[in-house]
Amino acid sequence: MRNTLRQASHSANFMIGFVLIIAILIMVGVYPLFNPGSPLDMIGLGTFFKPGMYISMYDAAETAPSYTLRIDGAAAKRIDAKLPQSDRESMKRWLTAYGVPEDAIDVDDLNDLLNLWHNTYDEDARPAGLTSAFRRSVARIDAALDGLLEPLDVRVYTRDPQSGEMNETARIRDDQFINVSEVVTTRRLWLGTDNFGRDAFKELLAATGVSLKIGLIAGLIATALGLMLGLLSGFVGGLVDDIIMFFANLFTVIPGFVLLILISYSIGQEQRGATVVAAVIGCTSWVWTTRSVRAQTISLRNRDHVNLSRLSGHTLPRILATDILPYIASYVVMALILQICSGILAEAQLSMLGLGPKTTETPTLGLMMFWGMTYAAHQNGAWWAYFPVILMIALVSFSMNLMNTGLDQVFNPQLRS
Amino acid sequence: MPDATRDGARDGTRGSELCLSGKGVTKVFGIGARRTVAVDHVDFDFRKGEVISIVGESGSGKTTLVKMLLGLTSVTEGDVFFMGGRRDISTRRLKTEYWRGIQAIFQDPFSSYNIFHKIDAVLLDCINMRGGKNLPKEKKTEMMSEACGFVNLEFKELTNKYPFELSGGQMQRLMIARIFLLQPKILLADEPTSMIDACSRATILDMLLNLREEIGMTIIFVTHDIGLAYYVSDTVYIMEKGRFVEFGGADDVILRPSAEYTRRLIQDVPKIHEPWDFTKRASKALAR
Numbered sequence: 001m002r003n004t005l006r007q008a009s010h011s012a013n014f015m016i017g018f019v020l021i022i023a024i025l026i027m028v029g030v031y032p033l034f035n036p037g038s039p040l041d042m043i044g045l046g047t048f049f050k051p052g053m054y055i056s057m058y059d060a061a062e063t064a065p066s067y068t069l070r071i072d073g074a075a076a077k078r079i080d081a082k083l084p085q086s087d088r089e090s091m092k093r094w095l096t097a098y099g100v101p102e103d104a105i106d107v108d109d110l111n112d113l114l115n116l117w118h119n120t121y122d123e124d125a126r127p128a129g130l131t132s133a134f135r136r137s138v139a140r141i142d143a144a145l146d147g148l149l150e151p152l153d154v155r156v157y158t159r160d161p162q163s164g165e166m167n168e169t170a171r172i173r174d175d176q177f178i179n180v181s182e183v184v185t186t187r188r189l190w191l192g193t194d195n196f197g198r199d200a201f202k203e204l205l206a207a208t209g210v211s212l213k214i215g216l217i218a219g220l221i222a223t224a225l226g227l228m229l230g231l232l233s234g235f236v237g238g239l240v241d242d243i244i245m246f247f248a249n250l251f252t253v254i255p256g257f258v259l260l261i262l263i264s265y266s267i268g269q270e271q272r273g274a275t276v277v278a279a280v281i282g283c284t285s286w287v288w289t290t291r292s293v294r295a296q297t298i299s300l301r302n303r304d305h306v307n308l309s310r311l312s313g314h315t316l317p318r319i320l321a322t323d324i325l326p327y328i329a330s331y332v333v334m335a336l337i338l339q340i341c342s343g344i345l346a347e348a349q350l351s352m353l354g355l356g357p358k359t360t361e362t363p364t365l366g367l368m369m370f371w372g373m374t375y376a377a378h379q380n381g382a383w384w385a386y387f388p389v390i391l392m393i394a395l396v397s398f399s400m401n402l403m404n405t406g407l408d409q410v411f412n413p414q415l416r417s
Numbered sequence: 418m419p420d421a422t423r424d425g426a427r428d429g430t431r432g433s434e435l436c437l438s439g440k441g442v443t444k445v446f447g448i449g450a451r452r453t454v455a456v457d458h459v460d461f462d463f464r465k466g467e468v469i470s471i472v473g474e475s476g477s478g479k480t481t482l483v484k485m486l487l488g489l490t491s492v493t494e495g496d497v498f499f500m501g502g503r504r505d506i507s508t509r510r511l512k513t514e515y516w517r518g519i520q521a522i523f524q525d526p527f528s529s530y531n532i533f534h535k536i537d538a539v540l541l542d543c544i545n546m547r548g549g550k551n552l553p554k555e556k557k558t559e560m561m562s563e564a565c566g567f568v569n570l571e572f573k574e575l576t577n578k579y580p581f582e583l584s585g586g587q588m589q590r591l592m593i594a595r596i597f598l599l600q601p602k603i604l605l606a607d608e609p610t611s612m613i614d615a616c617s618r619a620t621i622l623d624m625l626l627n628l629r630e631e632i633g634m635t636i637i638f639v640t641h642d643i644g645l646a647y648y649v650s651d652t653v654y655i656m657e658k659g660r661f662v663e664f665g666g667a668d669d670v671i672l673r674p675s676a677e678y679t680r681r682l683i684q685d686v687p688k689i690h691e692p693w694d695f696t697k698r699a700s701k702a703l704a705r
Contacts, residue, residue, distance in 0.1 A: 304523040305531045307489055311520060312542040313513040326533040 004330070007410045014406025020399035024392075028209040031202070039206035039363055043187075044197030047375060048382035051192040051200075056185040061156055061170060064178040075174060080110055087141050091117060094138045097127035114145065191384040194368065195375035200384055207363040208392055211344050214278040214357075214364065215396075218343030221282025223336045226289025231320045233290065234297025244290070251287040259284045260346060264355040274357045274364065281346045289335050296328045330411040334404050341400040348393055365389050434501075436635050437486065437519070437603055438462040441495035444481050455481040457659035458495065463603070463635060463652075468626070470638040470646035470667070472682065473656030479639045482656070483607050486637075487521055488512055500602070517546065520601040522625075524608040526588035530580035536591060537576055540564065543598035564594040567631075568624055586617035593624050603635045604628075610645070622649060643682045647671045655679045 088107040156170035191200035233244040351366025372386035444456040456478045484490040497504045565572040568590040610618040654664040663676040
């Protein structure tokens with residue numbers, strides 16, 4: 001056993017996969033310690049907030065000490081941010097229609113554009129080819145421009161509870177700054193929020209944990225079932241073999257995924273917890289393990305050491321456990337890794353169809369994809385709601401397959417170098 | 418039925434009591450187009466204390482016969498009689514009881530051991546099987562040392578070792594030590610020396626024959642080597658394509674063969690002082 005582990009640790013593929021999986025597990029385990037609370041808390045009122053640092057506006061205005069910093073271009077930047085690109089395009093359209101040559105207009109240089117605008121714009125002019133609705137919208141933009149260049153201070157008023165009078169409590173100049181670290185409440189949303197307003201990064205890690213658990217349970221069930229049936233079928237042979245292989249063939253002919261859908265559907269939304277889904281996945285994916293364990297057992301059962309063990313009066317379970325199982329153990333471990341991986345993928349597929357675990361109680365990778373898809377995250381440009389999930393699924397299955405390949409290179413004599 | 422029954426040969430044997438015999442023992446693998454008759458209605462009478470050889474070329478059904486005799490494979494047709502009565506191994510208990518009386522040594526010592534178990538486990542199994550499960554540890558060690566001593570092995574050097582740390586000869590000798598501990602009435606030796614080098618071969622044969630003297634068991638050698646059969650056995654059965662074509666006392670069968678197949682087997686034994694005639698062998702092979 002120790003020797004086997006040492007051999008496996010010499011395989012680069014295995015070690016890379018192993019380290020990746022361990023890193024993922026550590027993240028899943030450790031992150032909640034720094035960021036407590038349920039991953040399903042809907043902290044954001046709204047859908048798909050962008051990733052970034054969120055600081056409390058109220059705290060910033062009320063409690064954080066302010067500093068005056070003179071930063072060149074700060075005002076220009078603000079105006080830049082205030083005048084959206086669409087407005088600039090409208091201004092450009094008006095100007096060209098008015099007769100300004102197109103190459104003289106630069107929408108990216110704000111000062112230039114505003115100067116040109118002030119010198120040229122005439123509210124009463126009616127350039128050809130512009131609808132009156134468009135002219136009115138341009139007039140509105142023009143009105144808004146007036147305040148842009150000479151900013152007014154932002155004044156904060158609070159209502160006096162007794163008299164009902166509004167008193168000015170704060171006045172924020174355009175050169176006042178706060179230090180982010182002095183704001184009492186800030187929240188870094190690495191991956192923004194999802195459609196429910198949940199912290200997507202936290203949810204992603206929690207979902208990875210649940211999905212790995214589902215994969216592990218499904219893989220263990222499938223491997224245990226497959227191993228037991230395969231050993232029995234291969235070693236005992238005869239009628240037992242015929243019956244087991246009949247069911248195995250049945251399961252092979254019906255696509256496993258269709259079976260999975262039917263069972264999940266008939267269980268019903270209320271009963272489908274993560275464990276139930278894992279059990280269902282496990283119970284429908286034992287076939288290939290059974291077939292290959294059976295094949296290996298058949299090749300082993302006529303070996304002399306097995307005959308000798310039988311002659312020594314050992315019982316069937318003991319022969320299976322001590323004379324057959326150790327010889328195929330490496331294969332079974334490899335099958336287990338692949339079963340875990342395919343369990344995670346099966347859960348994701350099921351959840352994408354809305355047949356995964358009950359939607360409100362557990363986050364899983366598949367469910368995150370499901371909600372991302374339902375709320376059209378891919379059409380809204382909310383990449384953070386689905387792309388990291390895809391990446392995580394890919395990473396998990398990549399590292400597991402890598403481990404499997406590494407083990408294969410160690411244990412398969414045909415690949416051994 | 419074998420065509421060459423020689424009553425004289427039977428009278429010359431030491432024991433007269435039958436210990437293992439069979440009537441019309443048959444093994445058929447597969448059904449329909451894939452039906453293969455591995456052993457075809459063979460009759461045999463093995464007497465107590467004899468050394469019997471079953472000789473035949475590869476694929477003649479020897480190993481299948483051995484497995485049936487050991488009760489590792491079912492018998493398709495026919496009856497096996499053990500110690501005077503019809504053999505009954507229908508339950509596991511009866512089987513274990515049967516295996517106390519009949520044991521085997523296999524051809525390949527390298528595959529006879531479970532590579533994950535230390536060799537002590539093999540010997541301890543034997544002691545347990547003989548009802549020594551609750552013996553004190555010292556007593557068990559003493560028994561194992563004695564068994565190893567019988568086959569010229571030092572138990573102290575072997576204990577806590579894995580099978581792959583032993584040489585082929587050592588492994589096969591340890592198999593004999595196992596038989597020494599089990600003391601069965603019948604030993605089926607399925608080509609016990611074919612994977613061993615020539616020097617160890619004689620040692621192992623001598624040990625087996627000594628063991629037979631010691632505990633008075635019947636040995637059934639299964640071999641393709643007719644020279645070996647002549648060297649060790651009292652009675653020889655010649656097997657061809659699942660049938661016994663000839664049997665009788667070793668001298669009778671080897672020195673005065675009556676079946677064509679036996680003559681061919683004897684001719685094919687390589688002789689050191691004569692050059693091999695490949696042309697004759699090749700034409701014979703074509704004729705087959």
